[in-house]
Amino acid sequence: MDTEVDYEGLPGGYSTGVNMLAGALAGISEHAVMFPVDSIKTRMQVYSASPAAVYTGIGNAFTRISSTEGMRALWRGVASVIAGAGPAHAVYFGTYEIVKDMTGGNREGHQFLSTSVAGASATITSELFMTPFDVIKQRMQMHNSQHRMVWSCARAVYRTEGVGAFFISYPTTLIMSVPFTAAQFTTYEYLKKKLNPSEVYSPVTHVIAGGLAGGFAAALTTPLDVAKTLLQTRGNSQEAEIRNAKGMLDAFRIIWRRDGLRGFSRGLTPRVLTFMPSNALCWLSYEFFKVAIGAHTSSPLA
Template structure:
């Protein structure tokens, strides 16, 4: 090579794992994305939980998102919209680190990193594997979060909530909703990842780093997946908040089918769609933020390691 010739730079596909990319980089990017997603949209998530609770107290009956926001802010103070957010932040970091690391590893193993082709099956499978791994870490934090979100919650801190739930209901309470959670999150994540990969392929064929594309594709994919899986989310909320009610049937509900039967008996089929609006409204910006933050962090780490 002549002395004046430029030194060649090894290039790699942005969407593929870089030749010197590390697992730590993907985990850091995922943790950053998870914390950003959950913390920004937390108040809307709290309103969704309130609207999904069966047999709430008369002062906690809401007719819509704006009504819920106004009622909660006036009656309990604006700070109440953030009750339990520390549980989400504490759990979202490690859970999303595992989530996106698993996603990248499985997608790469299935050939999904080849951006010249469309790989919906690889995207769906990697998403399903990712949520199985991450939900095992996140489920206890999600239980604590929802116990603190309900109207009249007596827990001042996440530590007090964790101790109270463990003392009165045992360790099983933190995982009673795990099978139902997986029943919801596996199709949700599979649909979301498949939609995201498909939309990204259409909106950004070169698959270069493009913040606007990642934001739009993430938001549309999240809203689509959230809308279809709302009934399962309603059942999950019933199981995770069962210890806060005096309703004997709800307190004794042990799983997906019992929870579904209670909802059907009390509210009919329309009961499975309670909180649909807040769930979609939460999911669209949440997944837009999550994918934007993840792709930005991944781009930064990969560029930094060339």
């Protein structure tokens, strides 16, 4: 007898291992494809005294970087993201599915509280793993960065700034990522159920819901992302004020004193343009890999 598969919920036959592997593959796909735009976002957010590192927009940044440094510069640091994104996203999606199931998120209707708690829990665990890789990535993305290899960059940061440099932005990252993830997952689950109430496998639904959810969450948390970038790249600054920043409040004071409210929107456009397609790709990949892997590892329940 033919049975209709519920592709969306964990109880539909997909184990935690399947969700974690699907999440890892989705994370690598997401970050690798959109990495050049992320590089431009990082450069636009970094406070630098060098006029060569001040860009007026995405087009200006792309043209100047590619013409003066070559296209390869836009991919510098991608190895760090790939190394960290797989395990971090495995933890991310695995935690999300477990907590969502435990808190009743797979019941009928839009379970706002459940998806928010699950998303926040996923962020806390995955960001602890990913933050050091993000620090290395941003150091390699900077203008005139001397770092070309992930491990040599990691050794240089450790030697000159200590292990604390890899986690100086973790509190700020959490303060940013918890609302980002809560907004993203809640918006995604809401749109997914509205666009596809039957909850059958629908790639178009995952792309639309994932893209809109990612863009909304990215715009909402850009001010915190600017502060995070300042903290993660402070060791490369020539200015004592930035090098001595101890945390989020110091970063906020520096940004406010230099640019006012406008400073908190640095990199907004490339950040949104990064997260809309990357989030769409991430959810499309996640749901696809979950179905594809699950089909080979478990028997779907009727």
